[in-house]
Amino acid sequence: MPGRPKDLDPSASPRAMIGAELRHARENAGLSQAELGEPLFVSGSFIGQLEAGTRRLHLEYAVQIDEILGTNGFFARNCKALAKSKYPDHFAEAAEAEAIATAIREYAPLLIPGLLQTDGYARAMFRGGRPTTTEDTIDDLVATRLERARLLDDPTTPLLWAILDEAVLRRKVGSAPVMAEALRHITGLARRHRIIVQVLPFTAGAHMAMEGPLKLMTFEDAPPLAYLQGLGTGRLEDDPASVAHHDLTFHLLGASALSAQESLALVDSVAEDYAHVEQP
Structure with a gap:
């Protein structure tokens, strides 16, 4: 024994x-x-x-x-x-898996993915969703979000491939300067070859992921996982058939999205629009 x-x-x-x-x-x-x-x-x-x-x-x-x-x-x-985690219960297991993944592929329909958010964007997002929360709590939430993003400090691992719905670019979270900074942060990472970014334009019409976000994670010595998130809920899936279906969904989204070069041009253009908005 x-x-x-x-x-x-x-x-x-x-x-x-x-x-x-x-x-x-x-x-x-x-x-x-x-x-x-x-x-x-x-x-x-x-x-x-x-x-x-x-x-x-x-x-x-x-x-x-x-x-x-x-x-x-x-x-x-x-x-x-x-079981003690700084993340919400519905996301804690996914965040822990994300930290050891070799590749992360994510479709974001409404918000910039957490790993790509700036301080200003994260702060505006948390404040918008928690209008009566204390400033100290917002500070803690932002700090945890930015700590997660340090995964990208490693020059190569994990591979991050994000497909952003055009709505992510158009929905102003915080002020126009906050959005300009957030979008330029994304293009900066892409131009440094740290991430792959595509934009799914409105003109793509209906697609397989219209019901919500999708995150796929692969690992060095374990089967892949899929994470599906809703309002205050989340589910980590490891069933091979389900993960394969979600993998197909992501690849079809990529096929309908703009190319990496076209996507960067669009994100740059929208960032410039925000940068030139006159502030009251």
Whole structure:
């Protein structure tokens, strides 16, 4: 029987660490991923995603895993620590997966994606959605959003490919100068070859993602995930058929969108329009 594992420090790559401990404990118990998943009524691939750190271990599974592997409550204890997140419950697991993804592809129908937002844009967006919230809370939300965006400080990973609906450019979030800065931030990243950006113009008409945003994430050693978000809700999907359908949706959006060069020209043009708006 494996010795009692040391409790993890949840501040240091928590899901990757607990995933590594899960793999270690499972292998010491002589179980395959499928064999561990069977009494939990989950697939072996789901256990693999837990071990790779692309899925969060929830308490109901942690308690059963401790019983099966004889790990003295280790996974239940650390699961409670991992559940503490600075992100909303419906987005926390997706944000954690995003942080270890090798590629992120996102369709944004209404807002600039969080990873591409500037301080001014994020502040105006949060204030618009929370008109009675204190300024300190808004500051915390903005800081968390900008911290997420530091994923792009790495020069190559993750690959980020964003398809923006034309509505994202036209909807003024905050003031005209805020929009000009936000759009120039996007074109700057694109021109530095850090991201790929396309614009889906209004003239494209109806398409497969008219019901909402879509985020696809791929990983080095785990199956891809899709994240679908609604008003105050979000769902992370790993079913291969569903992910394949969403992957097709994204590629069809890309086929209907403007080319990268045409997209940059349009974003530049709209940014210039905002920059020349006279302020009261």
